[in-house]
Amino acid sequence: MMIAQAAVPRDIGVLEWLFDSTSWTGTDGILSSLGDTVILCAIVVVIATITMVPLASWLAHTRRGEVSVSWLVTLSRAIPTFAVAGLLVPISLRSGWGFEPWPIFIALLLLALPPIFLNTYTAIQQVDPGAVDAARAMGYSETEVLFRVELALATSVILAGVRVAAVTVVATEPIRAFLGGDGLGRYVRDGLGQNNDGLVIAGAMLIAGLAGLTALSFRSVERFALPDGVRRLATSATR
Amino acid sequence: MNYSLFKKLILLVVALAVVMTACGDGDGDSAIDGPTIRLRGQDFSEAVTIAEVYGQYLQAKGYDVEILTPAGFRTEAIDGLRNDELDLIVDYIGGSLTALAPDAASSSDPDEVVTIIGPAYEEIGATLLDYSPAVDGDAFVVRGDSPASTISDVADLGYVFGASAQCFERPQCFLGYTDPAIYGITFAETVTIEFGPLLGEALAAGEVDAVVWNTTAPQITEQGFKVLEDDQGLHPAQNIAPIISTEVLNEYGDQLRDDLNELSAMITTEDLLAWNTETDIAKRESDDVAAEWLEEKGLN
Amino acid sequence: MIPLLAQAANPIVRWEYFIDEWDQIRRALVEHLELTVYAVALGLIVSAGLAAIALRYRWMVTPINGFTAFLYTIPSVALFGILVPYFGLSRLSAVLPLAAYTLLILVTNIVAGFNSVSPEVREAADGMGMTPARRVFQVELPLAMPYIIAGLRIAVVSTVGLVTVAAIIGQGGLGRLILDGLRRTFWTPMTIGSSLSILLALALDGLILLGGRWLTPWAQRGRGVL
Numbered sequence: 001m002m003i004a005q006a007a008v009p010r011d012i013g014v015l016e017w018l019f020d021s022t023s024w025t026g027t028d029g030i031l032s033s034l035g036d037t038v039i040l041c042a043i044v045v046v047i048a049t050i051t052m053v054p055l056a057s058w059l060a061h062t063r064r065g066e067v068s069v070s071w072l073v074t075l076s077r078a079i080p081t082f083a084v085a086g087l088l089v090p091i092s093l094r095s096g097w098g099f100e101p102w103p104i105f106i107a108l109l110l111l112a113l114p115p116i117f118l119n120t121y122t123a124i125q126q127v128d129p130g131a132v133d134a135a136r137a138m139g140y141s142e143t144e145v146l147f148r149v150e151l152a153l154a155t156s157v158i159l160a161g162v163r164v165a166a167v168t169v170v171a172t173e174p175i176r177a178f179l180g181g182d183g184l185g186r187y188v189r190d191g192l193g194q195n196n197d198g199l200v201i202a203g204a205m206l207i208a209g210l211a212g213l214t215a216l217s218f219r220s221v222e223r224f225a226l227p228d229g230v231r232r233l234a235t236s237a238t239r
Numbered sequence: 240m241n242y243s244l245f246k247k248l249i250l251l252v253v254a255l256a257v258v259m260t261a262c263g264d265g266d267g268d269s270a271i272d273g274p275t276i277r278l279r280g281q282d283f284s285e286a287v288t289i290a291e292v293y294g295q296y297l298q299a300k301g302y303d304v305e306i307l308t309p310a311g312f313r314t315e316a317i318d319g320l321r322n323d324e325l326d327l328i329v330d331y332i333g334g335s336l337t338a339l340a341p342d343a344a345s346s347s348d349p350d351e352v353v354t355i356i357g358p359a360y361e362e363i364g365a366t367l368l369d370y371s372p373a374v375d376g377d378a379f380v381v382r383g384d385s386p387a388s389t390i391s392d393v394a395d396l397g398y399v400f401g402a403s404a405q406c407f408e409r410p411q412c413f414l415g416y417t418d419p420a421i422y423g424i425t426f427a428e429t430v431t432i433e434f435g436p437l438l439g440e441a442l443a444a445g446e447v448d449a450v451v452w453n454t455t456a457p458q459i460t461e462q463g464f465k466v467l468e469d470d471q472g473l474h475p476a477q478n479i480a481p482i483i484s485t486e487v488l489n490e491y492g493d494q495l496r497d498d499l500n501e502l503s504a505m506i507t508t509e510d511l512l513a514w515n516t517e518t519d520i521a522k523r524e525s526d527d528v529a530a531e532w533l534e535e536k537g538l539n
Numbered sequence: 540m541i542p543l544l545a546q547a548a549n550p551i552v553r554w555e556y557f558i559d560e561w562d563q564i565r566r567a568l569v570e571h572l573e574l575t576v577y578a579v580a581l582g583l584i585v586s587a588g589l590a591a592i593a594l595r596y597r598w599m600v601t602p603i604n605g606f607t608a609f610l611y612t613i614p615s616v617a618l619f620g621i622l623v624p625y626f627g628l629s630r631l632s633a634v635l636p637l638a639a640y641t642l643l644i645l646v647t648n649i650v651a652g653f654n655s656v657s658p659e660v661r662e663a664a665d666g667m668g669m670t671p672a673r674r675v676f677q678v679e680l681p682l683a684m685p686y687i688i689a690g691l692r693i694a695v696v697s698t699v700g701l702v703t704v705a706a707i708i709g710q711g712g713l714g715r716l717i718l719d720g721l722r723r724t725f726w727t728p729m730t731i732g733s734s735l736s737i738l739l740a741l742a743l744d745g746l747i748l749l750g751g752r753w754l755t756p757w758a759q760r761g762r763g764v765l
Contacts, residue, residue: 071741074692074696074740074741074744075737075740075741077693077696077697077700077740078696078699078700078736078737078740078741078744079700079733079737080700080703080704080714080717080732080733080736080737081700082703082704082717083703083714083717083721083729083732083733083736084733086717086721086729087721087726087729087733089437089440090436090437090440090724093437093440093441093443093444093446094440094443094444096444096445098444098446099430099432099441099446167612170612171611171612171613171614172614174614174616174617175614175616177431178433178616179433180430180431180432180433180437180441180446182431185614185616186431188614188616188617188620189404189431189616190404190407190408190431191617191620192404192616192617192620193403193404193405193408194404194405194407194408195314197621197624200617200620200621201617201621203614203617204613204614204617204618204621207612207613207614207617208609208612208613211612212608212609212612215608244680244681244684244754244755245676245677247753247754248754251750251754255576259573259576282707282709282718282722283722284722284723308709308715309709310628310708310709310710311623311628311708311709315623315627315628318624318627319627319628322627324627324628435721435722435723436722436723436724437724440724518723519723519724522553522556522723522725522727524559524560524563
């Protein structure tokens with residue numbers, strides 16, 4: 001039986017699509033996908049931070065686990081994320097937990113833990129005695145030194161670790177679209193599946209854009225959190 | 240001290256270069272003279288097995304065949320032919336139709352499809368050979384306990400629909416199911432799932448109520464799913480057929496054409512299903528499954 | 540959970556598979572190694588160039604940094620997918636994005652390495668009559684090596700992980716095993732592919748670490764968290 005078909009649209013212009021308001025609204029729209037992505041990434045980063053910062057601080061403080069730290073970080077960088085998530089999906093489905101959130105959540109969490117852990121550990125371990133001495137020389141009291149110098153210096157490094165974790169998570173979250181989910185990765189997935197290069201590029205730009213925005217936001221928070229004087233102190237003392 | 244660093248660096252680079260070139264592979268030789276036939280299967284188990292079957296069959300006949308690592312899908316396969324990267328591919332004729340002549344009318348009659356894609360392939364320097372009786376077409380699959388027996392029955396069931404990204408943009412797929420002039424189904428929700436066993440997993444887990452799969456997916460019978468009847472004839476004919484670079488075909492002449500057609504005629508839909516059961520359920524490797532089948536048929 | 544992972548035909552690792560398919564596994568391993576080396580080598584060459592520009596023209600630091608960071612955030616699947624129509628399912632389509640992802644860490648570390656050389660050392664070298672080229676290669680480079688080695692380690696480990704993603708364009712080495720496992724819900728190749736990939740990364744990391752020590756024996760004093 002012969003059936004007439006409409007021409008299949010391919011290669012939607014990138015700018016055209018991005019500037020079309022219908023691309024942004026609706027359940028399949030960019031805003032909705034953006035929301036999905038941001039929520040998942042935020043939850044992952046928050047949980048990674050509240051678990052790793054205390055743990056790493058304590059370990060560094062009590063001088064434990066120094067050798068294993070570096071290997072653990074290397075190991076976690078070596079784990080193929082999509083393999084982890086892909087392996088977890090059938091398990092999740094068969095256990096009745098559906099496609100989301102566990103597989104992608106666990107995979108992204110594994111990505112977020114190492115930078116936060118390493119930076120916190122290093123930060124607490126490496127507070128530069130030079131900065132401390134300089135502060136004392138400038139007349140800070142011991143408590144002031146602790147909170148306004150040591151912790152302040154440690155905070156900036158910890159925040160940098162959280163920033164790296166956040167950007168990595170945002171940049172990797174797109175694999176969720178290939179595992180039964182959506183989020184910003186859906187445009188790359190759909191574009192690849194439908195031979196629509198324009199959509200792939202647009203999707204990639206959106207993700208890169210969000211990652212860049214995340215990086216910039218964190219950097220401004222870091223700048224804001226660290227008072228000028230201490231930052232100058234920190235940059236000259238610790239280089 | 241400084242020179243020693245430099246010397247060491249040079250030493251390292253040279254050593255690396257030596258190691259890299261040492262990791263190579265050798266070549267075989269063949270009985271029939273002619274150019275190497277580069278064959279590549281698409282990147283899913285059925286296509287890999289099909290490629291192995293055709294490849295090993297030709298090798299047994301004495302042709303110089305290079306079975307490349309399976310990669311990509313239809314687009315890459317056709318591009319490979321077009322760019323002289325590949326010489327032989329095996330495709331599903333309905334899929335070729337969508338790829339080469341998206342504006343042409345679809346059909347569930349293989350002969351009609353072939354009249355369109357034959358010339359389309361000639362335009363890119365390839366020759367479409369005879370199609371096989373073996374078919375792997377689109378399957379609209381639901382769980383065994385569903386009340387529907389034809390696709391039209393699904394119209395008002397408010398099902399959650401799962402399929403791969405391609406399906407959502409194809410007129411013979413999602414667009415056809417939801418087209419009021421054809422099936423006019425309203426789905427409660429849609430989920431995009433990578434094509435493959437995940438479709439079955441999602442269906443079994445209740446994440447979706449209907450998926451678009453392929454008719455030879457062994458998990459369908461294994462999990463007690465059912466394939467609904469395509470009562471509106473939306474799904475195109477999907478017989479497998481080899482397509483070979485015209486240049487290479489001419490080098491070998493009629494012998495190669497006849498050999499390939501002979502093989503295509505011997506493959507049946509049941510064979511496809513059996514191969515998939517071996518690779519996807521019993522988890523055996525495609526090259527072993529292909530070798531076994533060829534031996535059974537006395538073709539190697 | 541255990542029954543899920545231990546069905547008869549589908550245990551976590553079916554050892555016969557490892558033995559029967561050893562040829563395939565070995566080839567995947569070699570391909571993985573090759574892709575990693577080509578990608579990091581290319582990345583290193585390009586990074587050296589970019590770093591040289593950044594060090595010579597200070598105002599270029601931010602744009603170069605921004606550029607390499609931007610490349611890093613492009614999802615790998617997208618980058619591989621976009622190159623295929625142009626370069627086909629070839630090594631090039633895999634190596635180019637992989638090299639691009641190493642730029643951020645390599646450029647950052649090369650620049651940091653050369654920046655760590657104190658001005659006094661440079662002045663001393665100039666004072667001894669060295670030409671700028673000799674000074675860079677004989678004095679600054681050895682001093683920058685620890686940073687470069689550290690960057691190389693990170694770059695290599697990340698690349699090994701990313702090569703697995705290149706499996707979607709047929710160039711993934713061990714990633715092909717993982718993908719095959721995903722496509723057939725077959726745990727064995729997934730486990731073998733993932734484990735070997737991790738082991739390869741750790742092995743290469745160790746090799747570079749040792750190689751770094753061999754190249755820069757003078758940098759072993761002092762504690763550093765590099």
